Amino acid sequence: MKYLPKTNSGQALLLVLLSMAVVLTIVLSVISRSVTDISVTTTSEDSLRAFSAAEAGVEQALIAGGNIPETPLGDAKFITSVSGFASGSKEVLYPASLSAGEVGVIWFVSHDGNGNPTCADGHCFTGRTFKVCWGKAGTSGSSATTPAIEVSFFYKNPAVKIARATLDSNSSRRGSNSFSAPDAGTCSFSTGETFAFGKTLDLSGGGLGIPASVYNNQDGLQYAAIRFLYNEGLTQPFGVNVDFAGNSLLPSQGVKINSQGTSGEANRRVEVIQGYAQLPDVFDSVIFSPEGVSQ
DSSP, rough: OOOOOOOHHHHHHHHHHHHHHHHHHHHHHHHHHHHHHHHHHHHHHHHHHHHHHHHHHHHHHHTTTTTTEEEETEEEEEEEEEEEEETTTEEEEEEEETTTTTTTEEESSSETTSSSEETTSSEEEEEEEEEEEEEEEEEOOSSOOOOOOEEEEEEEESSSEEEEEOOOOOOOHHHHOOOOOSSSOEEEOOTTTTEEEEEEEETTTTTOOOOOOHHHHHTTTTEEEEESSSOOOBBBBBEEESSSEEEEEOOEEEEEEEEEETTTEEEEEEEEEOOOOOOOOOGGOOOOOSSOOOO
């Protein structure tokens, strides 16, 4: 019997094929990772360009004072719309939270295109009942940093006058500051927001004493300034509700700018609310005189 000589050709071929498979797997892995990195980088860059375009749209709207049509910006583009903030509302959630000493304004008069107060459009508020709500839900009503508020109503009769209400849920402080207590319970809006404290104010009573000839006629009430007290270093929200019989709707509280930027498949949106100009808060509390002041 003859024996054929042994051969390693089959094993060699198998090793070559295995080696090629390993190399191919490594190459495909590297390519896949490279493609993923490129994709992530491209998406990230598109997002940044889209956001920058949206910001540019806000800047252009502030300069132009109106809507901006779709506008190219390098490899991106933006489109911007401008509208009144909270125009024709019964409830207004102030767009910023405030700490002690800071003031938020709710306007009773409308404004023209240049930001000047006016009632020529017939959209100024009239009414005698005003509810203010403040403090995050769950805020303690008896701590040292429990927020109290001062509500100042500015009105014409015929000169500009101020009527003030001061509110504090902390009973231990009310003995010394003589503030009024809020209503019992929390305060909720129809939109779902809930505040820790609330108070319904009658503009003709409760020490405010605003004449009916003022709150029943447009351009009588000007605005309400809500100043926060005691909550140093802790910002708190507030809102107002005028949904009562005999009240009209509130006018626009400022300008709302919505800008959308697009780059590739990335879309980014920026919203900015610009309030109307108002006197600095310091003018509410001090007297300026070129000479000394004697009491």
